[in-house]
Amino acid sequence: MTTDVWPDRASAIKTEARTRRITSLLIFGGAALLALLPFAGIAPFTITLLTEAMIFAIWAMSLDLMTGYTGMLTFGHAAGFGLGAYAAGYFAREVTGDFFAALLVCELVVLSVALAIGFVTTRLSGAAFAIVSLCIAQVLFQIAVAWRSVTEGMDGLVGVPLPRIFGVTIHNGREFYLLTLLVALMVYLALRQLVASPFGRTLSAIRTNADRAAAVGINVALHKWLVFVIAWAVAGIAGTLMVFMKAGTTPMSLYWVESGNVLIMAIFGGLGTLLGPMIGAISFVFLRDALTTGFAVWQLAFGVVFVIVVLVFPSGLAGIVSLLRMLLWRARS
């Protein structure tokens, strides 16, 4: 007996293409809108928040590649971010404020550390990987506190100059915001290409069932290692932008609270969709700004929201969208 898994394959492909078109439209329309915002006379503070949101969006997408697409849950994704921020910030302060040079140095540092750490940790899976990821980030945090001659301890690295691109200084505010937006868009497009490629499909296979993936000849350890390194590298880009935006960084950028923040952004938006983490990051930044009357209240509110989202909306905003679509479809038929 032959049963077609896709009884309506042609229409399924058509639907997928249409979804892709809609997402593209949403992304480019959204990017254009976001690019025009600073010229619409909004407050400088809002521009700062938007810049931060775009940086977090890059960071959350890198987590999504690892957790959402490959199924490697990490509680230490602040590691690549904070490490990148320190590397880029230290280089920019000591040598040159050139953006690309700092980014290059940041990537060299992040890549070498990620290659080494990833080699060990990606042999673990599930809970063990989650635990060890948290431990790594906390170890980096402690090194950042202890290695005073470079990191200046708890005071943090300060005095990072304004970034320069081809000799032109990028000022904070509108200019830096547009740079960040451009980088975020490029990261999004690159990651979208990546997850749609055969490599990306392989990652999904590993997430769905690692044993089966290994049985059909996929080198699971190698793929997980690569994803780990790519995710850290992208997180490093976000860290570089952040260190220039804040003109410095502190060990808190490596703290577990930050790892929790980026995780909730991705989950809130919806894991396994790149658009979700972006929307999650934007919501997170503005929600936090609205709720920060005191850190204690924020931390408590954050925990409550985190638990409720996981319990009630495990697939995030993206899940709500598909739920609505299903209800709509049911109502129509």
Add this chain to the structure above:
Amino acid sequence: MDLNFLFVNILNGVVYGSFLLLTSLGLSLVFGLGRVVNFAHGALYAMGGYALIAVMHAGGAGYWLALAVAPLLVIPMAMAIERATINPIRHRPDVDTLLVTFGLSSMIVGAIEYVWGTGTTLLPPPSPFTGTVDVLGNQYPLYRLVAALVSLLVSAGVFAIIQFTPMGLRIRAITDDPGMAEALGVNIKRLLTLVFGFAAGLAALAGALGSPIFAIHPEMGMNILIDSFLVVVLGGLGSLTGSAIGAFFVALTKSIGGGYFAEWSTAFLFLIVALALIVRPTGVFGQGRVA
């Protein structure tokens, strides 16, 4: 090398190891029973310290009474949390319970900061153990030795319960083969709630007992949580014997290394654990499981 300096560091390591043993046992038990990695374990440890302060200040109780009461306050709280958040999602992928306990950790720490503020409190050693004692020519705080002894006794009690009581038998059965245990009539759901509360009680006891040694502050649970994680990863998740050996290995490495290399010892310790994981991914003692 100054031998006395080394000796004091070893002593500190043994004291810290006995605290680590209390927290790691709870972590390991809960994992073995329900495949739940409890990221909120450190927050529950902190709750123990704050429950102690609350009973002492609000209730006007002495230290020893408060030490006995504090875990009893945390246990029902933890059981309620388990019932409300972890139990309903046990059929979901493991990832979800990890996420929930991570969120719970943030929630509990946030609640502590909201109620008690972000300050640090260091309690004086309680009477009659306020003084120091002469150990091979070194003056060592007496309370530390007493606290270590209490931790070791309680840990021995936990081992005895697991080994010799009917409840311990059920716990071992579930850890061994949950499907078979359930088929034989063990109520996993109820036992998990119970053990979760019990483990939280151990963490809270450690937090309360340690408050005259380590300071009380909202983030106090994070370092011991990380160390406990290293312990259970090293000893094998779910293996109690592994946890016991791992606890002292981690504590001694940290404290002896810390005496000579300051904060770098943590990074060094992590390197050891990483190497151990390359060689034995299921923990050094091999009986544990890596989910």
